[in-house]
Amino acid sequence: MRTRVEIMNDFLAINVEPGKTIQDIVEASGSALPFGCRDGECGTCVVSIEQGMEYLSPMTAKEVKVLKEVLAGTTTEKSRLSCQMKVVKPNGLIRIKY
Ligand code: FES
DSSP: OOEEEEEGGGTEEEEEOTTOBHHHHHHHHTOOOOOSSSSSSSOTTEEEEEEOGGGBOOOOHHHHHIIIIITTTSOOTTEEEGGGOBBOOSSOEEEEEO
């Protein structure tokens, strides 16, 4: 019933229950993925979801705004903010690159 979260740059893989935030997972794993404000305002924690977007919570309003305005021109349809996402479904695979 867990979903596997892989942080590709750090060769880390963690199996988590739905409801966990990506920020919590990253911090518990020892990943070097950087954070700034931790509140969806600075864009420091931007990542690319290489697989498993459907296992993540929808974008928050703050996330949409930062991706569109602060990070304009540097994002793709795979871009998300780590501090705004959580795992929402079991039995999946999420692959994150930063
Ligand atoms: S840490 Fe600032 S937007 Fe995520």
